[in-house]
Amino acid sequence: MTDFQRAPTIFSWAIAEELAVAHMKSIGFSDARRSSAGPDGGIDVRSSNAVAQVKSRANPVGSSDVQRLRGSAHGIEHALFYSRSGYSIHALRFADESGVSLFRYDEMNRVVGVNEAGIRLCGNTWDSYFEAEAEAEAEAEAEAEAEAEAEAELFSEPIEDRTFSPITGNRVFSEEQLHRLGGFMVGKSVCGPFGFIEDPAQMRRDVLELKLLACVEANGELLLPGYQFGTCYAYLPHMREVLMNLDPQMNDGWGDALWLASNPSWLSKGRSIHEAMRLGVQVDVILTRASERYSNRLRQDGVVGA
Structure with missing residues (x-):
């Protein structure tokens, strides 16, 4: 055009x-x-x-x-x-x-x-217009298909092996449940003190580029932990490093969401986060272990006060 x-x-x-x-x-x-x-x-x-x-x-x-x-x-x-x-x-x-x-x-x-x-x-000519429009439509369809394939590849790794799997994939969270999870945001809406995401398309691209951790709800919305973000949704420093060190034995190549901590009673029995989640912890997921390690690292860097 x-x-x-x-x-x-x-x-x-x-x-x-x-x-x-x-x-x-x-x-x-x-x-x-x-x-x-x-x-x-x-x-x-x-x-x-x-x-x-x-x-x-x-x-x-x-x-x-x-x-x-x-x-x-x-x-x-x-x-x-x-x-x-x-x-x-x-x-x-x-x-x-x-x-x-x-x-x-x-x-x-x-x-x-x-x-x-x-x-x-x-x-x-009319033919050239129709050909150009057909080519543009084909290109748009190819781009959409490629993006869908990329998302499918990212999220189709064995979901059973992901810490997120017990709380996502086959369900859709209510706002109340998300508030109970604490500091999570889903799709275009945000739970906690974050306001609203202005560019959900960019957010999905960042997930595909592994800049953000997320998993997909049954309705296709993304579930993300809110503490990945600072003011104005800036990504916080050392997040990848913290995630990789939370549970090295169960860590996959993507860093997975191993920062999720289950009810401490599960951990006190010697089970890993991964085992605890697989054994049925569903909504009552807390961020204690991850947030403590993350806060400690920021203190070491002088990003936040002791």
Whole structure:
């Protein structure tokens, strides 16, 4: 889509002329402008080396209109005609013989060349428009498919081996449950003192790039721990290092969410976080172990006071 195209519009002759001006500028007639009001020999748009006439009526343009344009353009290098409804056979024949460039436009503000001279100037035909639109749609579908495959690959690793698995994947959390989890946020909404995420699409990209830890709820929303973020959602320092050291034996390549601590009674019996979660701890997940280690590391760095 070129820069002179806009959303579908109810056409008037004035809008059609403005479209012709924009199109002429886009194909090299940089000084194109609408003619001043009043009789002007059928000329609607002028530039230093081209003139154009614009018709927005429902009937095809006849040869007499094209002949008048050719006469008015005597001594001018280019004569262009813009029609909303096409041209008669006689108009096409005369335009080819006299070198008038014919164009047709529609309600979508698409402008295409109709005869050889018009196509040579703008390079567009209806077929080329449809081909370009089909290519754009195919590219968009391919990008969406690639993104979906990337997400599927990221989240399709053995979910049973992820600490997150007992609390996600087959359920959707209520706001109350998320508040009980403490400092979690899901999708576009945030639980805790974080406000609202302004760009959820960027958040998903950051998850795919392993900048954020997250897991997917049954409805496809992302569940993220809120303490990964500082003010204005800046990612906090040393988060990856802390996560990697919480439970080295059960750590997978992604760093997994091994910062999740279950009820301390599970840990007091010597079970790992991973084992405790697999044995049924569902909603009552706390962040004690992770938050303590994280706070200690920040204190060592002098990021927060002792």
